[in-house]
Every structure is written in C-alpha cells, then in structure tokens.
Amino acid sequence: MKRIAYSLIASAVVLALTACDGDDGAQGIQGEQGVQGETGQAGSNGTNGTNGTNGTDGQNGTDGQNGADGQNGADGKDGINGGSGLVRIATVPTGSEVTGLFLTDQGDLFFNAQHPSDENTEVDSLNNRPFNTGTVGVLSGVNFNELPRNLVSAPLHETQFEAQTVVTAIGQYQILGQSGDTFAELGEQGLAGGLGVIYGMTSGQEIIKNDMPDFNGFIFESESSGYLFTNWEDYPGGMSRLKMSKSEAGRWSVDQAMMIDFDAVKGTAANCFGSVSPWGTPLTSEEWIVNSTVDSTTNPAWNAPVVDTRLQQFRDFLAPESPNPYRYGYIAEVKSPLSDKPVVEKHYTIGRYEHENAVVMPDRRTVYSSQDDTGGVLFKFVADNAEDLSSGTLYGAKLTQDKGLSDPAVTGFDIEWVEIATGTNAAILGWIEEYDGITPDSYVDGQTNYISMADVQAWVDGKETYPTAEEGGSPITAGKPMDDRVAFLEARQAARLKGATAEWRKLEGLAINHDRVLEAVTGQDVIEGEVVDKAYLYIGIADIDNTMIDGEGDIQLSSRVKDCGGVYRAHIDANYSLTRIEPVIMGSTYRSSLTSDVRCDASQLAQPDNVIVMRDGRILIGEDHSASWKYNNTLWMYDPKSK
Known part of the structure; x- marks a missing residue:
C-alpha cells in the first residue's frame, strides 16, 4: 500500500509538469x-x-x-x-509557451514568453537582450482594437534568429521586464529583489527566481499610464506590479516595480492565469497545488516526506513545519490594487481545485472558473451581492452530449447546473484552520489526516454526522456534526458525487468580452457599428483525450483531435448562465512520415491554453504545446465569422 500521506502538491507537480468558410x-x-x-x-x-x-x-x-x-x-x-480563419500573430522563442494574453480597451496587447530556453542567445534590435528567461512584454506600435481583417500571418521560424526571438505579423514586441530584473535605474522605485523573485515569509531568504510569468492584467490610471499585474507560476507563487507610462510613439517605460505581498493569506502557490474583475481588481488563480483525487486509500496528505524540490521550496517559504494544504488552491483577489500596500483576499467560496482562470460576468455576481486537470469540472459561483465574492453559492456543470455525434469538430453539449453548496469566506476559513498544525509525526500508514472519500460520500448522502475513524472518516471530523466543508475544500469530488460532469481534460482559459456580453444580454448599444444579439464565453481545451475520449460518462468524443485540443464557446442567457457548449475551432493531427507519432499541424491550432475575446468578436489564442514537436508556440487570432 502506498503511504497515503504522500505530498498533496508533489503529486500535482508531477501531473502538471509531465505542466464552412475561411x-x-x-x-x-x-x-x-x-x-x-x-x-x-x-x-x-x-x-x-x-x-x-x-x-x-x-x-x-x-x-x-x-x-x-x-x-x-x-x-x-x-x-x-x-x-481557416486563423492568423499567426506571433511566435514565441524556443522553449517558451504563450501566456499572459491581455487586451486593453485602448488596444494594447500584452503577452509573455514563459520559461524560454536558457540557451537562447539571439537578440533583436528593439530589445537588445536575449529571450533566455521568463519575459513579460507588449506589442507596441499597433492598436489591436483596429486591426484589418486581411492581416497576413507571421511566418514559421526558419532561422536561428527567428526561432530564438518573438516574430510578429504586426507591431514590435517590446520587453517590459524579465525574471530577476531589478530596475536599478529607478532607484527606490525599483525592485531590489528582482522581478519574479520570492522570499520566505519567516526566513526572509530568497526561495526562488521564478521564470514563469503567466497572467497579465492592466489597469489604466490615465490614457497613457497604468499598472501591469503579472502572475508568477511556481512554488511559491507571486504577482508583480509594474507602474508604466506610454509615449506618443507607442513605446512603454517602467516607472515603478514591486512584488505583491501575499503573507497575510499565508502565501500563494502556482499563480496561473487570471482576470481583472469588472470593478477593477486582479483575480489570480492557484493551479497545480491540489490533488483532487480524494480517497481514503490514495488521498495523499501534505505531511509526507518531501520528494520534490519545488515542494521543499514552498515549505521553506512558509516555515520548516508542514503547512496546511487547505489554505491553497483558490482564487485570490487583489483589492485596492493601485495603493502602496494592496490588500489580498482568498475566495474560498469559489472552491478549492486546480484553478486555471476565473471570469466575472457583467452582473458582477456570476463567476465561471475552470479546473485544469484530468477529470475536471466547469464551476459557476453566484455571489450574494455584486462586487463581493466573499459569500454565495457554488455550482457544477452537468453536460448532455449531442445524440449521435462524437467528432469534436461538430459535437456540442447542453448544460444544466447542479447546486453544490452555499458558504462564506469566514465560515470556510474556520474549517480550514482546523487542519493547521498537522506535522509529520501525525502521519500513520493507511490513513489520511484530511478529508476522505468516506467523508465526501457521507456529506452527499445527507448524513447528520461525519463517519468515524473506523468507517474511514478523517480524525479531524470523525463523529462530529456534518457541515459543508467538503463542498469547498474538496470541490471536485463534491461536485462529481452531486452529479456534475467531472470529465474535462486540461480545461484551460475562459474569456468573454465584457461589452459584447453586456450588449447581448441587456440590449444596450455598447459595441459601435455592430448589433450583438448573442453572447458567448470562450473556453480553451489543451488536450481532448483521456477522460474526454474514454467512452464513459457524459463526454464521449472521438480521438481525432486528441492532443491538439481546441476552443469551445458557451452561450450565455439573460441570467448570465451558460446553457450550451459548442466547438469553435479544433486542432488538426497528422502522422509523421519519419515516425509513427501523431503530431499537430503547424498551420493549425495546437494545445490552446488561454483565449481573449476582442471587441470585434475575433479571439486571440495562445498555445502551450510540447517542444518535441519542433516548432515554436504560436499566438493565433481566429475569426468566428469565418465559419
């Protein structure tokens, strides 16, 4: 039998790193x-x-x-x-994936080159520095809200220079900052520790120089200045804030740099993608920190011996003793984001799972959140009050696949929402705190110190008390009166046993264009020159395989697309609820003539990660595919009107 107290996040790290017309x-x-x-x-x-x-x-x-x-x-x-409706906007340097897509109302497009190869040596004339570490940047000299429809694609790289730099179809990619940058020229407004560098809460020592910039979110202060927030996706996680200004020529300069202080919420882990709420606060997602395979015999407890260096870094960041796993795996909101000391609040109400992204609807109450995992769930949260995510009700999506169809390119799903539970941040935090102080000497072979599947099942069955230890219950709750902690601390399994579909594979970025949705739902004339009468949330799926093609459950697709993935859209009704999911564009596979490997066509979509919806309805799609496919990841633009 495995020692079931094996590291909760170590397992997650292994999983994550293994991270008709044109x-x-x-x-x-x-x-x-x-x-x-x-x-x-x-x-x-x-x-x-x-x-x-x-x-x-x-x-x-x-x-x-x-x-x-x-x-x-x-x-x-x-x-x-x-x-095909696709335009290759840019390719990123060897070894990197496209992250951090963010388009401002003024047409500024930010995106990052995450973890590029440290062997890249080529430099371009604009930046004069190599792309050999995590890079945050923007396409300067172009307004992406005024792009022509006859844009010509950037070429696939052919030279070493093209392979190791950012090649664009329009504009020039300007580096705003790279991992470790101190911005020393800014004096006290610089960042002595370095961009993406994380220090221990208790030791004050450098823990990690993070080269994995992910989400970007820009908040304007004026027409030509504002603040760029960037996630840094590792253990421990982080978020930087760059105060910037733009010249009349369209070039950006950094005026101030800082790392957001997450100490008040015991730090963050694997800050992945995110969004900016309609009321102007960044929402950051904790991703590969959770192992949601809850089971009394396989549920790994956090307090097992360390087998992963990143887990050790995270422990060092917090304290030598084992931290509480239930403090991580949530959406965190950065409040008063432009102040000298932003306030951070974790929203336990949206559930604990491998968050990729959360998007708030124009009603400022309804939130959709994706679970980037195998066997994941699409979640909905409805807040009790607008602009306040601290209390509300959590739901999971139950899918019904179109009858007689299985090809991913044409198969859609109807949606009904399964209510999971209603809760508040304060009440959930109280439950979380009960798991503080569990140390390695609490570990017992064959048992878990945390929530077990027996606990989850008892909650779903409506039992009045938690199972005893003899019945497979957790020692923390054994025999105690039942509550709703299971719904929020082990949200995936709670949703699955309640009847939600837990079969998504690599459910990645979610995106809307706020104004398009607002016009479609309310009838307000928001989008100039166009009548928008249908609203959609777009969904990136990196891999359509495993639980989506296993012939079981609610999702039973063919393996034609497999590892290339695709983009779906979900219709939004008058209550900001999703009613149906349909395919928009899928990747395309071919079999290599040199090997038997099935690969993705370089001229088509391959493993989309995050998506952005432009004001005119076109969508931007960033890739995150394997470097073994011999071509660099692409930032695509796709026009749904081409279909």
Whole structure:
C-alpha cells in the first residue's frame, strides 16, 4: 500500500509538469469581401472554389471572379486569414509557451514568453537582450482594437534568429521586464529583489527566481499610464506590479516595480492565469497545488516526506513545519490594487481545485472558473451581492452530449447546473484552520489526516454526522456534526458525487468580452457599428483525450483531435448562465512520415491554453504545446465569422 500521506502538491507537480468558410468566406457574406480582389486570387486557386455549394453566395462579393468563389474560395485559401480563419500573430522563442494574453480597451496587447530556453542567445534590435528567461512584454506600435481583417500571418521560424526571438505579423514586441530584473535605474522605485523573485515569509531568504510569468492584467490610471499585474507560476507563487507610462510613439517605460505581498493569506502557490474583475481588481488563480483525487486509500496528505524540490521550496517559504494544504488552491483577489500596500483576499467560496482562470460576468455576481486537470469540472459561483465574492453559492456543470455525434469538430453539449453548496469566506476559513498544525509525526500508514472519500460520500448522502475513524472518516471530523466543508475544500469530488460532469481534460482559459456580453444580454448599444444579439464565453481545451475520449460518462468524443485540443464557446442567457457548449475551432493531427507519432499541424491550432475575446468578436489564442514537436508556440487570432 502506498503511504497515503504522500505530498498533496508533489503529486500535482508531477501531473502538471509531465505542466464552412475561411475568414474570407465570412467576409464574402458581408459583401465587403470583394475589395480583397487581389488576395482572393489564392482563393480562386482553391479546387473547391467554384464548385463549392456556397458558391452562390458570391453575390455578396463585388469583385467578379473573386466574389463568385468568395465563400469556398476561402476554403481553397484566399489569403485573408489563410482560409481557416486563423492568423499567426506571433511566435514565441524556443522553449517558451504563450501566456499572459491581455487586451486593453485602448488596444494594447500584452503577452509573455514563459520559461524560454536558457540557451537562447539571439537578440533583436528593439530589445537588445536575449529571450533566455521568463519575459513579460507588449506589442507596441499597433492598436489591436483596429486591426484589418486581411492581416497576413507571421511566418514559421526558419532561422536561428527567428526561432530564438518573438516574430510578429504586426507591431514590435517590446520587453517590459524579465525574471530577476531589478530596475536599478529607478532607484527606490525599483525592485531590489528582482522581478519574479520570492522570499520566505519567516526566513526572509530568497526561495526562488521564478521564470514563469503567466497572467497579465492592466489597469489604466490615465490614457497613457497604468499598472501591469503579472502572475508568477511556481512554488511559491507571486504577482508583480509594474507602474508604466506610454509615449506618443507607442513605446512603454517602467516607472515603478514591486512584488505583491501575499503573507497575510499565508502565501500563494502556482499563480496561473487570471482576470481583472469588472470593478477593477486582479483575480489570480492557484493551479497545480491540489490533488483532487480524494480517497481514503490514495488521498495523499501534505505531511509526507518531501520528494520534490519545488515542494521543499514552498515549505521553506512558509516555515520548516508542514503547512496546511487547505489554505491553497483558490482564487485570490487583489483589492485596492493601485495603493502602496494592496490588500489580498482568498475566495474560498469559489472552491478549492486546480484553478486555471476565473471570469466575472457583467452582473458582477456570476463567476465561471475552470479546473485544469484530468477529470475536471466547469464551476459557476453566484455571489450574494455584486462586487463581493466573499459569500454565495457554488455550482457544477452537468453536460448532455449531442445524440449521435462524437467528432469534436461538430459535437456540442447542453448544460444544466447542479447546486453544490452555499458558504462564506469566514465560515470556510474556520474549517480550514482546523487542519493547521498537522506535522509529520501525525502521519500513520493507511490513513489520511484530511478529508476522505468516506467523508465526501457521507456529506452527499445527507448524513447528520461525519463517519468515524473506523468507517474511514478523517480524525479531524470523525463523529462530529456534518457541515459543508467538503463542498469547498474538496470541490471536485463534491461536485462529481452531486452529479456534475467531472470529465474535462486540461480545461484551460475562459474569456468573454465584457461589452459584447453586456450588449447581448441587456440590449444596450455598447459595441459601435455592430448589433450583438448573442453572447458567448470562450473556453480553451489543451488536450481532448483521456477522460474526454474514454467512452464513459457524459463526454464521449472521438480521438481525432486528441492532443491538439481546441476552443469551445458557451452561450450565455439573460441570467448570465451558460446553457450550451459548442466547438469553435479544433486542432488538426497528422502522422509523421519519419515516425509513427501523431503530431499537430503547424498551420493549425495546437494545445490552446488561454483565449481573449476582442471587441470585434475575433479571439486571440495562445498555445502551450510540447517542444518535441519542433516548432515554436504560436499566438493565433481566429475569426468566428469565418465559419
């Protein structure tokens, strides 16, 4: 039998690190496609251009031959968005993934190169420094809210220089900061410890120089200045804040740098993606800190011997003794974010699991949160009061797959919401504190010091008391009156046993465009020049495999897409509730001629991580695929109107 007190987060680290028209067709429909006559030549070369069933829609193209085959000419490749609706906006340097996508109302696009290869040596003329450590940056010299629809893709890298730098289709990538930067030129406004560097709460010693910048969120102070918040995803986790200003030429400069102090909430772990709430506060997500496989024989307790160096770093950050695992795995809100000392509050109400991202709807009460895991759940939280996430009700999504369909490209799901429990931060924190002080000498073979599956089942069954130790219950609660701690501290298993679908695989970023959703739901004329009558939340799925293709449960898809993943959208109703999930765009696999490996097509989507919805409805998608595929990760732009 395994020692079930084996590290809760060590297991999570192992899991985490193992971390019909093209666009022109759609433009043809709009009648403005015709102006793309020259570009359409490529479309007219498509073999299905003139033969396509949609060819009659060419009446909407005004340029003769290009209009005639406009729709299916796009399928042949008529140049605008490559016939697939995809434009390669940028590729990031060797070894890195695209993280931190954030688009401001003024059109500034921020994104990061997370953990690039430390062997990268090439430098570009703008930045004059190599991309060999975690990099935070912005595309300068371009307004992403005013992009043309006939943008040409950036090329795949062919030279060492292209492979080791950021190659863009438009604008120039400007480095704002890299791991360890002190901004010494700013004097007392600099960061003596270095960007992304984390120090121990008790020792004051440097624990880790973090090279994994993830989420970015920008809050404007004026039209040309503001604050950039960046997550640093490791053990322990962190968040930096850069006060910045922009010149008339579109170049940014850093005026002040600091790391957010999370000591008041006992630190954070693996700060992954996030969002900025409608009331202007950053929300940061704790991801690979939780092992949600709760079971009386396999549930690992935190107090086991350390087998992972990152876990040791995290322990050193907190204190030599074992910390309480139930203090980690939540959404944390940075309040008064522009003050000298921002206040941080963890929202235990949204549940404890492997959070990738949380997005707040325009009602300022409804929150959707994704679980980046195998067998994950899509969660909804509805706050009791607007702009206050400290109390409310947690739900899990129950999916019903379209009958007779299994191909990921066409298969959707209807959604119903299963209520899990209602709680407050204060009450949940009280339960969490009961698990403080559990030390290694409390460890017993074959037992857990924490919540067991027997506890979860008893709660679901409506028992009046927790199971005794002989019945498989936890020693903390054995025989005590039942409460709702299970719902929030072991949210995945609670949701699963309540009937929610726990079968998502790598459920990644969630995104809306606030104004588009607001217009669709309320009818307000928010988006100038366009009538938005349908609202969607977009969902990135990095891997459509394992529990999504095992032929069991609520999700039973084919393995055609497999490791390439895809993007879904979920319809938002008048109550800001999701009612249906449908595929938007999927990756494409091929079998290598040199090996038997199935790989993802470099000209298509591969393992999307996070998504951003632009004001005009197009979406930005960042990739996080394996370096073994021999091409660098891409930042894509996709136009849903191309479909």
